[in-house]
Amino acid sequence: xxxxxxSETPVLSTEHVWKVFGQKPERxxxxxxxxxxxxxxxxxxxxxIGVRDVSxxxxxxxxxxxxxxxxxxxxxxxxxxxxxxxxxxxxxxxDGADFTAMNSQQLREVRRKKLSMVFQHFGxxxxxxxxxxxxxxxxxxGVAKEERHERALEVLGVVGxxxxxxxxxxxxxxxxxxxxxxxxxxxxxxxxxxFDEPFSALDPLIRRDMQDELIRLQQEMxxxxxxxxxDFAEAIKLGDRIAIxxxxxxxxxxxAAELIRNPATDYVREFTEDIPKAKVLTARDIMSSGGDSSRxxxxxxxxxxxxxxxxxxxTPIAVTEDGFVIGQVDKATxxxxxxxx
Amino acid sequence: xxxxxxxxxSAWTRYVPFLAVVGAAVAIQFLVTSEFPxxxxxxxxxxxxxxxxxxxxxxxxxxxxxxxxVFNPLTSAVDGGxxxxxxxxxxxxxxxxPTGIFVLIARRRRFLDATVAAAAMIYPGLMGLWDPTxxxxxxxxxxxxxxxxIGIPLGIWAAFRPRVEATLRPFLDIMQTxxxxxxxxxxxxxxGIGKTNGAIATIIYALPPVVRLTTLGIRSVPKQxxxxxxxxxxxxxxxxxxxxxxxxxxTILAGISQTIMMALGIVVLAALVSAxxxxxxxxxxxxxxxxxRGIAVGxxxxxxxxxxxxxxxxxxxxxxxxxxxxxxxxxxxxxxxxGTAGGRLxxxxxxxxxxxxxxxxxxxxxxxxAIANWSPYTRAINDFIGGGIVVPLRNFFIGTVSWPALMxxxxxxxxxxxxxxLAVFSVLAMAFIGLIGLWDLSIDTVIQIMIAxxxxxxxxxxxxxxxxxxxxxxxxxxxILDGLQTIxxxxxxxxxxxxxxxxxxxxxxxxxxxxxxxGVRITALGIRNVPSESVEASETFGATRPQTMFGVRxxxxxxxxxxxxxxxxxxxxxxxxxxxxxxxxxLGFETVRALTRNLYGHGFEVGLAIALIAMVLDRSTxxxxxxxxxxxxx
Numbered sequence: 003x004x005x006x007x008x009s010e011t012p013v014l015s016t017e018h019v020w021k022v023f024g025q026k027p028e029r030x031x032x033x034x035x036x037x038x039x040x041x042x043x044x045x046x047x048x049x050x051i052g053v054r055d056v057s058x059x060x061x062x063x064x065x066x067x068x069x070x071x072x073x074x075x076x077x078x079x080x081x082x083x084x085x086x087x088x089x090x091x092x093x094x095x096x097d098g099a100d101f102t103a104m105n106s107q108q109l110r111e112v113r114r115k116k117l118s119m120v121f122q123h124f125g126x127x128x129x130x131x132x133x134x135x136x137x138x139x140x141x142x143x144g145v146a147k148e149e150r151h152e153r154a155l156e157v158l159g160v161v162g163x164x165x166x167x168x169x170x171x172x173x174x175x176x177x178x179x180x181x182x183x184x185x186x187x188x189x190x191x192x193x194x195x196x197f198d199e200p201f202s203a204l205d206p207l208i209r210r211d212m213q214d215e216l217i218r219l220q221q222e223m224x225x226x227x228x229x230x231x232x233d234f235a236e237a238i239k240l241g242d243r244i245a246i247x248x249x250x251x252x253x254x255x256x257x258a259a260e261l262i263r264n265p266a267t268d269y270v271r272e273f274t275e276d277i278p279k280a281k282v283l284t285a286r287d288i289m290s291s292g293g294d295s296s297r298x299x300x301x302x303x304x305x306x307x308x309x310x311x312x313x314x315x316x317t318p319i320a321v322t323e324d325g326f327v328i329g330q331v332d333k334a335t336x337x338x339x340x341x342x343x
Numbered sequence: 344x345x346x347x348x349x350x351x352x353s354a355w356t357r358y359v360p361f362l363a364v365v366g367a368a369v370a371i372q373f374l375v376t377s378e379f380p381x382x383x384x385x386x387x388x389x390x391x392x393x394x395x396x397x398x399x400x401x402x403x404x405x406x407x408x409x410x411x412x413v414f415n416p417l418t419s420a421v422d423g424g425x426x427x428x429x430x431x432x433x434x435x436x437x438x439x440x441p442t443g444i445f446v447l448i449a450r451r452r453r454f455l456d457a458t459v460a461a462a463a464m465i466y467p468g469l470m471g472l473w474d475p476t477x478x479x480x481x482x483x484x485x486x487x488x489x490x491x492x493i494g495i496p497l498g499i500w501a502a503f504r505p506r507v508e509a510t511l512r513p514f515l516d517i518m519q520t521x522x523x524x525x526x527x528x529x530x531x532x533x534x535g536i537g538k539t540n541g542a543i544a545t546i547i548y549a550l551p552p553v554v555r556l557t558t559l560g561i562r563s564v565p566k567q568x569x570x571x572x573x574x575x576x577x578x579x580x581x582x583x584x585x586x587x588x589x590x591x592x593x594t595i596l597a598g599i600s601q602t603i604m605m606a607l608g609i610v611v612l613a614a615l616v617s618a619x620x621x622x623x624x625x626x627x628x629x630x631x632x633x634x635x636r637g638i639a640v641g642x643x644x645x646x647x648x649x650x651x652x653x654x655x656x657x658x659x660x661x662x663x664x665x666x667x668x669x670x671x672x673x674x675x676x677x678x679x680x681x682g683t684a685g686g687r688l689x690x691x692x693x694x695x696x697x698x699x700x701x702x703x704x705x706x707x708x709x710x711x712x713a714i715a716n717w718s719p720y721t722r723a724i725n726d727f728i729g730g731g732i733v734v735p736l737r738n739f740f741i742g743t744v745s746w747p748a749l750m751x752x753x754x755x756x757x758x759x760x761x762x763x764x765l766a767v768f769s770v771l772a773m774a775f776i777g778l779i780g781l782w783d784l785s786i787d788t789v790i791q792i793m794i795a796x797x798x799x800x801x802x803x804x805x806x807x808x809x810x811x812x813x814x815x816x817x818x819x820x821x822x823i824l825d826g827l828q829t830i831x832x833x834x835x836x837x838x839x840x841x842x843x844x845x846x847x848x849x850x851x852x853x854x855x856x857x858x859x860x861x862g863v864r865i866t867a868l869g870i871r872n873v874p875s876e877s878v879e880a881s882e883t884f885g886a887t888r889p890q891t892m893f894g895v896r897x898x899x900x901x902x903x904x905x906x907x908x909x910x911x912x913x914x915x916x917x918x919x920x921x922x923x924x925x926x927x928x929x930l931g932f933e934t935v936r937a938l939t940r941n942l943y944g945h946g947f948e949v950g951l952a953i954a955l956i957a958m959v960l961d962r963s964t965x966x967x968x969x970x971x972x973x974x975x976x977x
């Protein structure tokens with residue numbers, strides 16, 4: 003899922019979104035704009051700033067990851083974007099329409115047609131069988147039982163749950179429960195998928211499986227995804243672009259390579275330090291302009307995979323994309339990333 | 344940093360307030376020797392008496408709109424509803440009711456439940472108790488249905504509106520604290536004697552658990568499930584009916600179960616206001632001292648409760664995957680229909696009973712044997728508790744201690760347990776009880792309650808600790824506790840009354856038997872829920888088993904055990920009227936007297952006194968339970 007997202011009009015965007023919890027939100031926003039700290043604002047107004055002036059736009063088919071630690075406001079942000087809670091100030095647009103201004107009738111309409119969400123603790127319905135969980139969205143839309151069951155069976159097959167359709171969710175393992183959550187979200191063929199830390203509650207190995215599964219599905223579906231995580235490695239693995247969130251605001255937004263090569267703040271740098279850069283960065287990320295050579299690599303090859311070639315022969319290697327040479331990498335550049343890793 | 348001050352005080356100074364109060368009490372003792380001035384003796388009873396007379400007239404021939412437009416139609420509606428149920432149930436051929444119940448429950452393949460419920464329906468028929476059982480079944484189904492119909496929507500409303508819940512909470516608290524029989528008297532004024540009174544008292548008494556558990560159930564639905572439903576564009580009512588209510592259903596059902604148990608508890612008492620049915624037969628067995636017949640009827644009451652519980656569970660089972668095949672369902676329904684039509688044509692409506700309650704008379708023989716052989720012991724116990732404890736205590740607190748001294752002592756104890764507000768409340772409550780002229784009777788009642796509570800706690804807590812530590816003990820105790828809780832207490836009181844004949848002893852023993860159940864259960868729960876890590880930590884320091892028990896398990900379980908003791912007190916209070924009925928006298932007997940002789944004013948005062956006593960005892964023990972709780976994390 004590397005960045006080749008077309009630059010069209012955004013499917014989802016937020017403009018200067020604020021979310022304040024407490025009795026005097028307007029006053030809290032004023033104080034925050036005047037530069038007062040979170041703790042001072044809490045002391046003065048009793049309000050907590052959840053999201054602080056966040057703007058972003060997600061392009062069609064793009065996976066936009068918001069990464070932050072607990073308390074950073076990422077969960078609040080996704081709830082504002084999905085209007086599970088109302089914003090204090092700012093707007094959210096979906097397909098150009100002002101989502102924040104819609105009445106409850108319009109809101110339901112948009113949700114039925116365009117949105118889906120996958121939850122950290124799955125949010126499954128324990129009284130419904132897997133198949134009835136999966137087709138819940140269609141049931142809400144009033145789709146006939148036969149038809150929605152047919153669709154649910156199909157989607158459950160896609161996420162690898164064939165044979166478990168008539169079990170109850172609590173009879174399944176955590177990883178399989180989240181597959182139900184995923185199937186339920188996909189069943190309605192949403193334009194935008196919200197993922198709220200969907201894999202955080204899973205074991206590391208299951209988590210990796212689910213990430214691979216999502217990458218596989220996304221290659222086929224090309225949906226627009228907003229993905230929340232506290233795991234930087236997960237963000238790099240899944241995200242076309244990544245926003246690092248701290249104290250309710252974005253510290254930096256960019257591709258994985260941009261964050262790793264040019265961290266904007268010390269906070270972002272701290273996350274990138276533990277990342278094996280040679281594995282994450284590709285030839286394209288570190289190439290310099292240069293000519294052809296007898297040795298060529300694909301632009302998507304990892305820096306690590308270049309090492310054996312350069313050990314045998316230190317001369318620069320040409321980087322190609324779609325058969326054309328677009329640059330070259332030399333041993334010295336590769337070596338700097340090996341040092342850091 | 345406020346707490347350490349008190350714990351650092353020396354042992355001597357800690358007793359200063361206590362000594363001061365005792366000193367003051369002794370001083371007052373010499374100053375005031377008069378009885379409590381019952382200045383308001385007729386203040387309430389006279390107006391309530393005339394209100395009662397006014398109600399009595401208006402119910403029959405009245406023109407007052409309150410009766411012609413509200414209470415009389417309500418009475419007819421409730422009576423009509425219960426009678427309609429009765430008529431339908433007794434119109435059916437006798438075998439249709441058990442088979443119908445079986446089919447209803449078996450439609451979801453719950454064959455065990457279906458068999459149990461059908462057997463429970465057959466027992467009263469075989470025992471020759473068909474008609475009174477139908478009466479009780481109709482009364483209880485009506486009460487439970489109305490409780491659910493009011494309680495579930497109310498609970499849902501409260502779950503969504505914190506303000507509604509805050510408004511409801513004190514009412515629910517009082518409804519659960521005040522013993523059920525207290526409701527009979529005011530209802531007597533409005534609805535007279537009969538089924539309506541019994542049904543409405545049952546509904547009021549049995550309502551709180553449905554409301555509470557519905558609210559709890561809806562609140563406990565995981566937030567993400569609701570968000571998930573919202574995200575699919577579900578409307579509020581879609582989310583409510585498709586997600587929140589089904590997810591909360593197990594908790595709501597637990598509430599209905601409790602409601603059924605509470606209705607069961609009141610069904611015998613309802614006979615005091617002529618609600619008839621099985622309760623009336625139990626009362627008759629008590630008056631005739633026929634233990635066997637009482638048990639035969641008591642088991643029929645238990646059967647009714649089991650039927651209601653199983654049917655209720657089955658009706659709430661929405662799991663369609665377990666339903667029978669379509670031909671089977673239509674076949675069974677058709678069979679029922681044909682069976683009904685055929686049975687009606689052949690007039691097979693009387694259950695072919697093969698026994699009668701007198702079939703259990705052999706139990707009386709056993710009781711007679713026990714009387715003949717055990718009387719030296721029972722008399723000794725009777726003399727010890729009655730003559731050696733109750734009478735001297737009564738003489739001391741009523742005759743010797745002067746009223747202001749007693750008020751001071753009670754206020755001090757309540758203040759130490761629950762703080763100044765409840766202490767003030769308890770003083771006001773005592774003053775009120777004295778003013779309306781019930782000082783002596785109330786003290787008598789409280790003494791008997793306290794003796795029963797102490798005996799129940801002394802038995803229940805060690806049993807509970809044993810049960811909590813050892814699963815075998817718990818498994819062995821289980822059926823006994825279930826039996827004590829489901830069989831109406833009046834039933835097992837009969838042999839006790841026959842054995843101990845007179846005085847407060849039968850009432851105390853019955854109260855102890857009935858009230859120790861939650862004491863054992865909740866103590867066992869508290870001991871079992873002590874985190875195993877805490878116990879292991881204690882053991883790794885080389886603590887002996889008693890050290891671990893008294894140093895870790897019991898202190899950690901203390902808040903739960905205290906809650907159990909609170910429950911014991913509430914159950915003993917619920918038994919006050921029954922204890923009074925069988926010789927305990929005091930307020931319990933006054934209640935019965937007022938109910939059976941239409942003493943509206945007196946009954947109203949007695950009810951108020953019992954309610955006030957219940958509130959003080961409940962709040963002070965609850966406060967104590969909270970004090971045992973370790974401080975919450977900040």
